[in-house]
Structure formats: C-alpha cells, structure tokens
Amino acid sequence: xxxxxxxxxxxxxxxxxxxxxxxxxxxxxxxxxxxxxxxxxxxxxxxxxxxxxxxxxxxxxxxxxxxxxxxxxxxxxxxxxxxxxxxxxxxxxxxxxxxxxxxxxxxxxxxxxxxxxxxxxxxxxxxxxxxxxxxxxxxxxxxxxxxxxxxxxxxxxxxxxxxxxxxxxxxxxxxxxxxxxxxxxxxxxxxxxxxxxxxxxxxxxxxxxxxxxxxxxxxxxxxxxxxxxxxxxxxxxxxxxxxxxxxxxxxxxxxxxxxxxxxxxxxxxxxxxxxxxxxxxxxxxxxxxxxxxxxxxxxxxxxxxxxxxxxxxxxxxxxxxxxxxxxxxxxxxxxxxxxxxxxxxxxxxxxxxxxxxxxxxxxxxxxxxxxxxxxxxxxxxxxxxxxxxxxxxxxxxxxxxxxxxxxxxxxxxxxxxxxxxxxxxxxxxxxxxxxxxxxx
Ligand code: GDD
Numbered sequence: 001x002x003x004x005x006x007x008x009x010x011x012x013x014x015x016x017x018x019x020x021x022x023x024x025x026x027x028x029x030x031x032x033x034x035x036x037x038x039x040x041x042x043x044x045x046x047x048x049x050x051x052x053x054x055x056x057x058x059x060x061x062x063x064x065x066x067x068x069x070x071x072x073x074x075x076x077x078x079x080x081x082x083x084x085x086x087x088x089x090x091x092x093x094x095x096x097x098x099x100x101x102x103x104x105x106x107x108x109x110x111x112x113x114x115x116x117x118x119x120x121x122x123x124x125x126x127x128x129x130x131x132x133x134x135x136x137x138x139x140x141x142x143x144x145x146x147x148x149x150x151x152x153x154x155x156x157x158x159x160x161x162x163x164x165x166x167x168x169x170x171x172x173x174x175x176x177x178x179x180x181x182x183x184x185x186x187x188x189x190x191x192x193x194x195x196x197x198x199x200x201x202x203x204x205x206x207x208x209x210x211x212x213x214x215x216x217x218x219x220x221x222x223x224x225x226x227x228x229x230x231x232x233x234x235x236x237x238x239x240x241x242x243x244x245x246x247x248x249x250x251x252x253x254x255x256x257x258x259x260x261x262x263x264x265x266x267x268x269x270x271x272x273x274x275x276x277x278x279x280x281x282x283x284x285x286x287x288x289x290x291x292x293x294x295x296x297x298x299x300x301x302x303x304x305x306x307x308x309x310x311x312x313x314x315x316x317x318x319x320x321x322x323x324x325x326x327x328x329x330x331x332x333x334x335x336x337x338x339x340x341x342x343x344x345x346x347x348x349x350x351x352x353x354x355x356x357x358x359x360x361x362x363x364x365x366x367x368x369x370x371x372x373x374x375x376x377x378x379x380x381x382x383x384x385x386x387x388x389x390x391x392x393x394x395x396x397x398x399x400x401x402x403x404x405x406x407x408x409x410x411x412x413x414x415x416x417x418x419x420x421x422x423x424x425x426x427x428x429x430x431x432x433x434x435x436x437x438x439x440x
Contacts, residue, residue, distance in 0.1 A: 018125040024072030033408035046291035057135030106250040128196030132287035150204035154197035167194030183253040282392030282404030289331035375415035
C-alpha cells in the first residue's frame with residue numbers, strides 16, 4: 001500500500017498542469033523510414049503534427065496554463081513548433097524540458113518535479129504523445145472530482161487477442177475503481193487497456209514515484225522493461241537510497257500504476273470514442289483518417305468542402321495545387337506545395353510536402369514521403385487496415401508484410417509502375433513493379 005496523504009479537494013478551481021511525453025530519437029524506431037527525416041511527434045497527420053492534436057485537447061481544459069513537453073530530443077527539435085503553438089494557444093505557456101538520457105515515463109516527471117510543481121498545481125495531466133484519440137480530458141476531470149480521486153486513467157476496450165500488447169486494467173464496472181493493473185501481461189487478464197492518458201493529484205503522484213524509487217533498493221537486479229520499444233534500464237539495486245534516487249529510470253506503468261491500484265482512489269474513464277497508438281509508420285494512416293473524421297464531424301473550416309471530386313474528409317494545404325479533375329478522399333491529407341495532376345486518384349493516404357503525383361496516378365492506403373514523385377499512370381497502394389485493428393501488418397501469401405505502403409523522402413516511382421505493400425527507404429527510384437518488399 002502507498003502512504004499517500006488525503007487531499008483537501010474542495011477547491012474545484014484547482015490548477016492543472018500538463019506534461020506530454022514525447023520520447024526521444026532512440027525511440028520511435030518502428031516509425032522508420034519516416035522518422036529518419038522528422039521526429040515522430042512532429043510528423044503531420046490530418047494537417048498537423050502528432051503532438052499538436054494532444055496540445056489542442058489540453059488547451060481546451062480551462063484551468064491549464066502550462067504544458068511541458070518532456071523528452072530527450074535535442075533542445076532545437078521543438079523550438080519552431082513551440083513558437084507556432086504559443087501563438088495559436090496564447091493562454092498556454094509551452095516549454096520543452098530535455099532529459100539527459102531516456103529516463104522512462106515516470107523518470108522524466110520525477111527529474112523535473114520542481115519545474116512541474118512550480119506554481120503549486122493540484123493536478124497533473126500526463127499524455128503519451130504517440131496516441132491518437134479524442135482525448136476526453138473534461139470527462140476525466142469530472143470523474144476525478146466526483147470520486148475525489150488521486151489518479152484517473154483513460155481506458156478503452158480492444159479485442160482479447162490484442163489486449164496483452166498494452167497495459168491491462170481490471171476495474172469495478174460499477175464504481176469505475178481500478179482494482180488491478182498489469183503492464184503487457186503474459187496472459188489475458190482484461191480487454192480494458194491503458195490509453196496512455198492520465199490525470200494525477202500532484203500531491204499523490206510524486207510521493208508515489210519516490211516510494212517506487214525507494215522500493216527498488218530492496219529488489220534484485222532489474223534489467224529490462226517490457227516496453228514495446230524495449231527501453232533498457234541499467235538499474236542495478238545497491239541497497240543504497242541515494243544511489244536509487246540517482247538512478248532515475250522509472251516506468252509509470254510498471255513501477256507506479258500497479259501500486260496505485262492498491263490505494264482505492266485510482267479510477268478509469270472508459271472512452272467509447274476512437275483510440276489508436278501511433279507506433280509504426282503505417283499507423284499514421286488510420287490516425288490521419290480518425291483525426292480527419294473528427295474534424296469533419298466538427299465541421300472544421302480547415303477541411304476541403306465536399307464536391308464531385310472531393311470525397312470527405314480531405315485536408316489540402318493552402319499551398320498545394322490539385323487539378324480539378326483529380327479525385328481525392330476519403331481520409332486524405334495533402335501537404336504544402338504538393339502538386340496533384342489531372343485524373344489522379346488518392347484515397348486513405350498522406351502525401352507529404354513538395355511531392356508530385358502525376359496525371360492519372362493512383363495512390364491508396366499509402367504515405368508518400370517528402371519531395372517524392374509518383375509517375376503518370378503509376379499505382380502506389382497498400383491494403384486497408386480492418387476497422388478496429390491495432391496492427392499495421394498483414395499476412396500475405398504466408399509472409400508478414402506492411403499493410404500500408406510507405407515511400408520515404410525523395411523517392412520516385414516511374415510512369416505506369418505498380419508498388420504494392422512496400423516500404424521504400426529514402427532516395428530510391430522504382431522503375432519496375434514491386435510487391436511485399438522493403439526496398440533498401
Ligand atoms: N520523456 C520520455 N522519456 N518519454 C518517454 C520515455 C522516456 O524515457 N520512454 C517512453 N516515452 C514516451 C513515448 O514517446 C510514448 O509517448 C510514451 O512515453 C509511451 O511509450 P512506451 O514506453 O514505448 O510505452 P508503450 O507505448 O509500449 O506503452 C504505453 O502506452 C500504451 C498506450 O499507447 C503503456 O502506457 C501502455 O500501458 C499503454 O497501453
């Protein structure tokens with residue numbers, strides 16, 4: 001059991017800070033080849049960087065005034081993004097704090113606790129940057145108040161066979177209390193999974209992390225964590241509290257959440273809305289579709305109005321040039337300065353900036369990298385991802401292949417060439433038909 005003080009929770013105007021966990025360059029390797037040219041959190045889906053979608057949701061929470069991006073990318077990586085976002089969300093102070101090394105999902109929070117606790121926020125929102133959802137933060141806040149919670153986690157139901165790829169939550173369906181939490185269990189315990197979005201009482205989470213650090217001194221060697229990207233921990237228990245404090249690599253999921261479940265004040269808000277992880281490069285395609293559909297439902301003026309050649313939802317950057325005879329959509333994002341020729345057909349795809357799709361080419365279930373060229377009558381296609389699936393690979397003729405076709409930066413597909421279920425690294429020229437291949 002955690003020794004967590006009770007809160008005086010009568011102040012409903014309590015301030016909230018938000019942290020977005022952006023990771024670093026050694027993570028997101030499954031996002032290659034796209035992450036070779038842009039850090040994953042800045043990759044654009046539905047016309048905006050992935051973290052912009054998180055930030056937009058946080059900006060809607062009335063008492064949030066400060067958002068801290070925590071990661072271990074170079075300081076310069078988020079500079080322009082923060083500059084632009086600060087103009088768009090003038091009520092928010094947005095800053096980036098860099099971990100000197102990968103500290104894990106709780107290690108960074110603890111390392112920067114003084115900065116996070118500055119101004120004495122009572123609540124802390126923590127968002128994994130690599131998830132795509134409607135971020136029902138208002139509902140999470142309400143549950144938090146209603147239950148006088150010390151933590152609320154966002155959960156969603158997935159199929160039984162994929163649940164063990166995530167953190168699994170066993171809860172009381174009536175009270176919504178989290179009874180048990182296991183990160184990526186070996187066998188099935190629940191299909192209610194952790195969406196990577198949390199709301200904590202600040203006076204509970206930091207003592208909980210501190211207790212976890214202290215507890216580790218009594219544990220034997222702890223060498224690796226079951227992270228999907230296999231974050232390695234070099235922690236070796238020494239029995240010395242000070243050494244344990246110095247070794248800061250800590251995972252929220254493994255080291256903290258299961259203990260919070262013992263505290264009786266840990267609750268789950270189950271979203272019925274969409275939720276996906278953005279792990280592989282191909283997973284940007286369903287994320288793009290889901291965010292576009294959300295924007296369409298909200299009648300966003302950013303989207304292109306439906307017409308005979310625009311099947312909504314479609315986002316076209318104002319600097320792109322699309323021939324009026326090209327047919328686009330649904331679920332298409334066209335980046336800056338893209339040129340789409342006459343009679344082209346694009347569906348369920350992302351076309352990145354400065355690319356040319358020549359006349360009568362067809363692009364479906366694909367991502368076309370920056371400054372690429374798809375020749376006339378060429379066909380670049382992937383396979384649709386089944387609705388509700390959390391995987392972007394499929395088995396074709398007995399082999400596991402990418403469902404989504406991805407062309408890296410500055411690739412060229414020749415006229416009339418057909419590219420199917422392929423991943424193509426940057427700067428490649430495809431002159432012949434290719435299928436189910438990784439082109440290096
Ligand atoms: N700042 C920082 N430092 N961020 C990190 C670090 C770190 O050392 N390690 C991971 N992150 C960020 C990643 O960039 C990502 O946004 C998030 O934390 C979680 O990444 P992973 O550690 O790879 O976890 P996961 O995605 O396999 O699983 C987590 O998310 C799932 C939902 O997407 C867990 O929370 C699961 O329980 C959950 O189901």
